[in-house]
Each structure stands twice: as C-alpha cells, then as structure tokens.
Amino acid sequence: GESVGLHLPTLSVQEGDNSIINCAYSNSASDYFIWYKQESGKGPQFIIDIRSNMDKRQGQRVTVLLNKTVKHLSLQIAATQPGDSAVYFCAGLNYGGSQGNLIFGKGTKLSVKP
Amino acid sequence: DGGITQSPKYLFRKEGQNVTLSCEQNLNHDAMYWYRQDPGQGLRLIYYSQIVNDFQKGDIAEGYSVSREKKESFPLTVTSAQKNPTAFYLCASSIGRGGTDTQYFGPGTRLTVL
Numbered sequence: 001g002e003s004v005g006l007h008l009p010t011l012s013v014q015e016g017d018n019s020i021i022n023c024a025y026s027n028s029a030s031d032y033f034i035w036y037k038q039e040s041g042k043g044p045q046f047i048i049d050i051r052s053n054m055d056k057r058q059g060q061r062v063t064v065l066l067n068k069t070v071k072h073l074s075l076q077i078a079a080t081q082p083g084d085s086a087v088y089f090c091a092g093l094n095y096g097g098s099q100g101n102l103i104f105g106k107g108t109k110l111s112v113k114p
Numbered sequence: 115d116g117g118i119t120q121s122p123k124y125l126f127r128k129e130g131q132n133v134t135l136s137c138e139q140n141l142n143h144d145a146m147y148w149y150r151q152d153p154g155q156g157l158r159l160i161y162y163s164q165i166v167n168d169f170q171k172g173d174i175a176e177g178y179s180v181s182r183e184k185k186e187s188f189p190l191t192v193t194s195a196q197k198n199p200t201a202f203y204l205c206a207s208s209i210g211r212g213g214t215d216t217q218y219f220g221p222g223t224r225l226t227v228l
Contacts (some may be wrong), residue, residue, distance in 0.1 A: 104156035
C-alpha cells in the first residue's frame with residue numbers, strides 16, 4: 001500500500017554536529033519527495049525536494065539522498081544549530097495518483113543540545 | 115508561511131456548533147488543500163481543490179465541508195457531524211496544473227472543542 005514513514009520519532013544531537021534523519025517509502029509514493037520542517041505551533045516549512053530521477057540534491061546546509069534500491073531517503077543537516085530544533089517530515093507523491101495524494105510520514109523530532 | 119494566511123489562530127467551539135476556518139493565498143496558486151494534524155501524527159488530507167468551483171474529498175472528509183468560489187480562498191467548515199474535531203488544521207497551496215507539486219503551508223488554526 002501507500003506509506004511514507006520515518007525511522008525514529010526523536011533524534012538528539014550536539015550543536016555543531018551533523019544530523020541525519022531517515023525515511024522509508026513504499027512503491028506507491030515513489031515519484032517525488034519533499035522534506036518539511038515544522039516548529040512548535042507553526043505550519044510546515046518547505047526545506048528541500050527531490051525527484052525520483054535524482055540520487056542527491058543539496059541546499060544550504062541540507063542534503064537529501066535518495067536510494068531507490070532500498071526505497072529510502074535521508075535528510076542531512078550540516079553543523080546543526082539550535083534553530084534547527086523542530087519536527088521534520090518527509091512526504092512522498094505518486095504522479096499516478098490524485099493531485100492531493102501527498103503522503104506524509106509521522107515526523108522525527110530533532111533536539112539540538114548546546 | 116509565504117503568502118498563505120489562516121484565521122483565526124485559535125478557535126474554540128462548543129459541541130454541536132459548526133465553525134468555519136479561513137484560508138487565503140496570494141500566490142496565484144491553482145491548487146489548495148486542507149490537512150488535519152493530531153499530536154505525534156503526520157498530516158491527513160481532508161479536502162483538496164485543483165481549480166475554482168471544484169474540490170475533491172481526501173482521506174478523512176467526513177464531518178467537513180469546503181467551498182472554492184474564488185481562486186485565493188478555500189474555507190473549511192467543521193460541522194457538528196465531526197465527532198472528534200479538536201486538532202491543528204493546516205491549509206496549503208501549490209501551483210498545480212502540471213507545475214511543481216510542492217505544497218506551501220499556512221500557519222495553522224488550532225481548534226478546540228469545549
């Protein structure tokens with residue numbers, strides 16, 4: 001069936017270290033992926049996206065890796081800062097589905113220790 | 115949050131009342147969406163609209179209704195038929211019509227049933 005899920009509900013890292021947040025997906029949600037950051041009480045904020053014809057995409061301090069063989073993607077945050085503390089969601093889209101069929105994982109809460 | 119606004123930020127409802135949540139966008143996006151978020155959960159799609167005067171049910175449409183009379187507005191009504199309406203409601207929009215599928219979110223409305 002359709003599913004996108006995160007591996008760990010919480011992640012704690014030291015300020016300055018790199019963070020890696022993982023996500024697995026099923027065949028149905030395999031065309032396009034988005035990572036969102038959600039701070040407490042706010043709406044999700046777009047971070048970075050990647051299409052299935054790519055293996056890697058880099059943004060400012062963030063990198064998303066897509067491994068289609070094992071149906072896994074990860075978000076890497078370099079030099080994690082206190083402001084990175086939030087819940088991170090991966091979401092997947094199947095172009096063969098409906099326009100609204102963006103499937104969200106449950107989120108990983110990232111805590112940054114000073 | 116970009117050009118998407120939601121109001122009010124907090125809303126309290128007595129049992130048996132209908133309430134309407136506002137969502138407005140000035141991004142000239144064709145597609146708009148309503149999600150519900152419960153604590154520790156991912157986002158679940160309530161309704162979406164790809165074009166004015168048209169909308170489709172999402173995964174949890176029961177007890178909710180929407181309208182799309184204008185491109186920039188997509189109000190959500192939580193009816194008395196929704197048995198467990200207390201949640202964080204998020205509105206999103208995307209370019210739609212074959213463009214990028216990235217959805218951009220508003221700041222959310224927290225609804226509490228008294």
